[in-house]
Each structure stands twice: as C-alpha cells, then as structure tokens.
Amino acid sequence: MAQNAPFYIVGTMSGTSLDGLDLALVRYQQQRYEIIDFSTVEFSESLHGDLCKVVSETQMAIDFFMKLNTAYTRFVAKSIDEFTSQHIDLISFSGQTIRHLPQHCATLQLGCGGILSSLTKTSVVCDFRSQDMGAGGQGAPLVPFVDSLLFADVAPVALLNIGGIANITYISADQQLIAFDTGPGNMVINALVQKLCNRKYDANGELAAQGKIDTTILQRLLTHRYFGLPIPKSTGRADFGANFVDYFLENTSHMSVEDRIALATELSAASISEAINEHCPKPGKIIVSGGGKHNETLMNSLYNRLPLWQFTPINDYGITEDAKEALAFAILGHRAYIGRNNHIPQATGADRELILGAIYHAGK
Ligand SMILES: Nc1ncnc2c1ncn2[C@@H]1O[C@H](COP(=O)(O)OP(=O)(O)OP(=O)(O)O)[C@@H](O)[C@H]1O
Ligand SMILES: CC(=O)N[C@H]1[C@@H]2OC[C@@H](O2)[C@@H](O)[C@@H]1O[C@H](C)C(=O)O
Structure with a gap:
C-alpha cells in the first residue's frame, strides 16, 4: 500500500450502560486520525434483555453464554455492514464487558x-484488556493512552x-x-x-432537577x-450494580x-x-x-463543585462527545495492527509497557 494512502478503521464501543453499540469510521492518513462517520446502533430488545441478564446474574448456563457470545458478535458484524459502504481495512473491537x-x-x-473477522472478511483487533491484567494491571482504563x-x-x-462508569485522565x-x-x-x-420510572435514563437530568439532595445519606x-x-483503580457492576442499587433503595425508601x-x-x-480534587493537583482545562455530558443536572453540579477548572467542549478538538471512546478504540487497534505501543502502564498499574490487542488477519 502507498505510504500516504488512507487507511480506514471502524472502532466499536459498547459500554457499561448497555444502551447500544457505538461505531466510528476513522481515517488514518499522514499520521492523523479523523472521524469520518459515527453512529449508535441500539441493541434489539431480545439482545438487550440477554445482555442485562448476563451482566446481573452470578451463575449462568454455559450454553446460554456461548450462544449470546455469537449472537452479540453477529449483531456487531451486521451493524458494521449497515453502517458504511466504505471499504474497511481494520475493525477494532472493544467487546462488551x-x-x-x-x-x-x-x-x-x-x-x-x-x-467477527470471518463474518466481515476484515482484519480484527480485539481482547485489549487481558494482557494488561496478566502484567499486574487493572485491564482498564485503556483510553488514557489515546488521551495522551x-x-x-x-x-x-x-x-x-461519563459513561455507565466515569473515568478520568489527568495530564500535568x-x-x-x-x-x-x-x-x-x-x-x-x-x-x-x-x-x-420505567424509562431508560433521566433525559437531560430533568427528574433529578426536581429533587432535593439528602446530604446525610450522600455522605454515607x-x-x-x-x-x-488508592489509584490506579477500575470498577464496574461488581461495585455499583444491583447490590449497590438495592442498598441505595433500602436507605432511601422514605424518599420521593x-x-x-x-x-x-x-x-x-x-x-x-x-476524585479530581484529591488526585489532579493543578486545575486546567477539563474536557x-x-x-453523562447530556445530563444537565449532573453537569451543573460539576460546574459548581469544580470552579477552578475550565470546562472546554471536546467538539473544539474535532471530536463529538459521544464518539470519543469508539474513536479511541479505533486508534488503539490501529496501533496494535502496525506494531506500535498503545499502552500506558501507569494508567492501569501494569508492570511494563505492552502492545495490547489480539489480531485476526482477514486472509485472502
Ligand atoms: N440526553 C441525555 N440525558 C441524560 N443522560 C443521557 C442522555 N443521553 C445519554 N445519557 C446517558 O448516557 C448513557 C450512555 O453513555 P455512554 O454511551 O457514554 O456510556 P457507555 O459507553 O455505555 O459507558 P462506559 O463508558 O462506562 O463503558 C445513557 O445510558 C444515559 O444514562
Ligand atoms: C473493564 C471495562 O470494560 N471498563 C470500562 C468501563 O467503562 C468506563 C470505565 O469502566 C473504563 O475503565 C473502561 O472503559 C474505557 C473505555 C477504557 O478502558 O478506557
């Protein structure tokens, strides 16, 4: 391939919110990455139901799990096929934690x-987290490499x-x-x-805006x-899933x-x-x-709590806020594919720098 020919990558991201699959079509040319297209594909009702089941149950039948693994992969393949008619050189597949x-x-x-590689006839980079864990890391967060x-x-x-879980990268x-x-x-x-409320989320934070905060329970x-x-650290549903929500509900049963x-x-x-006040010593820009950026009540509280920080839209840097993680995985996967470092060990606690991701080559 000519050195300056564009290279097209699809980055996938389906995060802890289980709201769908984010796809970013990213062009790499002259050492720059550019988002060409972005889409979120909602999970079908049955896939969403099965995903909710699999993330919340502690025991499960292996056959159910195996079939879901393939059904999810087929969904990703179909979504990519419908997403773009552009020839794709590489899929960077984050998987569904x-x-x-x-x-x-x-x-x-x-x-x-x-x-996924066989279904799409495209090379795939996947399994980004396991090697970091084997080297003593948390396996997450991985996007800090792209932030840097x-x-x-x-x-x-x-x-x-601010996804299902919130994470921060600070560069001094x-x-x-x-x-x-x-x-x-x-x-x-x-x-x-x-x-x-039988709704998916609190649109624009409107329900929260009508409530009063009980600071005693908040402190608890x-x-x-x-x-x-201590940092580095990572979390998920094991800490803030069903058990925590039950505890929350028990402690707030008297509230509206x-x-x-x-x-x-x-x-x-x-x-x-x-967390920011404790670990990020000197305020600067915050992007x-x-x-969660769309939750106005959450954002207003952050503006009040972090007055010394300069809130700057990510759009100022040519990235739409919803597309960032899919873009990040496109970059992580592409770097792995060309054999370049895509890992910052201090972000995860790993004991060495690695090139994360397993590669499936498409074949001829
Ligand atoms: N208009 C909106 N108002 C309020 N909240 C919103 C709005 N749009 C999206 N959200 C919230 O953002 C969530 C999706 O965020 P996002 O896609 O960044 O999470 P994720 O990628 O699944 O999570 P993670 O980054 O933890 O893996 C929704 O489930 C909802 O809670
Ligand atoms: C294990 C896992 O999937 N972690 C996710 C999750 O979602 C947000 C936060 O928790 C972060 O640690 C990570 O994802 C981002 C994309 C990351 O690896 O940087």
Whole structure:
C-alpha cells in the first residue's frame, strides 16, 4: 500500500450502560486520525434483555453464554455492514464487558474477534484488556493512552468520560499522567430510573432537577469502599450494580422518586469532583465526553463543585462527545495492527509497557 494512502478503521464501543453499540469510521492518513462517520446502533430488545441478564446474574448456563457470545458478535458484524459502504481495512473491537474483577486478575468481554473477522472478511483487533491484567494491571482504563496522544499539548488537562462508569485522565503541565475510574457515572441513575420510572435514563437530568439532595445519606454513600482505594483503580457492576442499587433503595425508601434520582446524580458528581480534587493537583482545562455530558443536572453540579477548572467542549478538538471512546478504540487497534505501543502502564498499574490487542488477519 502507498505510504500516504488512507487507511480506514471502524472502532466499536459498547459500554457499561448497555444502551447500544457505538461505531466510528476513522481515517488514518499522514499520521492523523479523523472521524469520518459515527453512529449508535441500539441493541434489539431480545439482545438487550440477554445482555442485562448476563451482566446481573452470578451463575449462568454455559450454553446460554456461548450462544449470546455469537449472537452479540453477529449483531456487531451486521451493524458494521449497515453502517458504511466504505471499504474497511481494520475493525477494532472493544467487546462488551460483562464482568470485571481486577482483584482476581479477571475481566470478561463478550464477542469473538475470530468470528467477527470471518463474518466481515476484515482484519480484527480485539481482547485489549487481558494482557494488561496478566502484567499486574487493572485491564482498564485503556483510553488514557489515546488521551495522551491527542491532548498532551493542552496540559494541564483532565479528560473526563461519563459513561455507565466515569473515568478520568489527568495530564500535568510536565506531562505526568494519572488515570482511573472515579466510580458511577450513569450506572446508578439509570438503574433507578429504569426501576422506578420505567424509562431508560433521566433525559437531560430533568427528574433529578426536581429533587432535593439528602446530604446525610450522600455522605454515607460516599463512604463506599471503592472511593477510598488508592489509584490506579477500575470498577464496574461488581461495585455499583444491583447490590449497590438495592442498598441505595433500602436507605432511601422514605424518599420521593425525584429525591432519589437527585441523590444518585449528586453521588456521581460528588465522587467525580472529590476524585479530581484529591488526585489532579493543578486545575486546567477539563474536557467532558460520554452520555453523562447530556445530563444537565449532573453537569451543573460539576460546574459548581469544580470552579477552578475550565470546562472546554471536546467538539473544539474535532471530536463529538459521544464518539470519543469508539474513536479511541479505533486508534488503539490501529496501533496494535502496525506494531506500535498503545499502552500506558501507569494508567492501569501494569508492570511494563505492552502492545495490547489480539489480531485476526482477514486472509485472502
Ligand atoms: N440526553 C441525555 N440525558 C441524560 N443522560 C443521557 C442522555 N443521553 C445519554 N445519557 C446517558 O448516557 C448513557 C450512555 O453513555 P455512554 O454511551 O457514554 O456510556 P457507555 O459507553 O455505555 O459507558 P462506559 O463508558 O462506562 O463503558 C445513557 O445510558 C444515559 O444514562
Ligand atoms: C473493564 C471495562 O470494560 N471498563 C470500562 C468501563 O467503562 C468506563 C470505565 O469502566 C473504563 O475503565 C473502561 O472503559 C474505557 C473505555 C477504557 O478502558 O478506557
């Protein structure tokens, strides 16, 4: 291939919110990555139901799991096929995390890169997390590598992604990087809204805006073990899934729906801002991405709690806020494919720098 010929990558991301599959078509040319197209494909009702089941049950039949693994992979293949008519050189497949137990050196993503490669007749990079874990890392977060590639010039800067789980990358003026998951982003809010209002999420934070925050219970919730752990650290449903939501509901049974959702929203804002105040020494720009950016009540609380930080739209850097993680995986996968480093060990606690991702070549 001519050295300056464009190389097209599809990055996939389906995160802890289980709201669908994000796809970014990314062009790599002259050492630059550019998003050409982006789409979110909602899971079908039956796939969504099965995914919810698999992430919430502790025991499950192996046949159910295996069939779901293939069904999810077929869904990804079909979604990519319908997403673009552009010839694709590489798919970078993040998989769907269904369990994350870093203390046991265990993280499990649904999705089979080999099947995806055969179905799409395209090379696939997948399984980004396991090698990092084997080297003593948390297996997450991995996007900080991309943050450092794209945003080191504007340091001091914090990149905050508010998905189901919220995570932060901080790059200091002297280019030191720290990164970790701060705790719940939308995960607890979504669970409450789904349980109490039969809606998917609190659109624009409107329910939370009508509630009052019980600061005593908020302080109690902030004593959760995870918030006190040292960094680097990562989390997921094991910490903030069904068990935590049950605990939350028990402690707030006297409260109105709006007050409960306001409290869950404030828990996210408080845990994010306390983590930033504790670990990010010098305020600078803060660039927010992920679906939580659309929750105005959550964002207003962050603006109030972080007055010294300069909130800057990620769109100023040519990236739409919903597309960032899919773009990031496109970049991680492409780097693996061309044999270049795509890993920052201090973000995960790994003991060495690696090139993360397993590669399935498409064949002729
Ligand atoms: N208009 C909106 N108002 C409020 N919240 C919204 C809105 N749009 C999206 N969200 C929230 O954002 C969530 C999706 O965010 P996102 O796609 O970034 O998460 P994810 O990638 O699944 O999670 P993670 O980054 O933890 O893997 C939705 O489930 C919802 O809670
Ligand atoms: C194990 C896992 O899938 N972790 C996700 C999750 O979603 C957000 C947060 O928790 C982050 O640690 C990670 O995803 C991002 C994309 C990452 O690896 O950087």
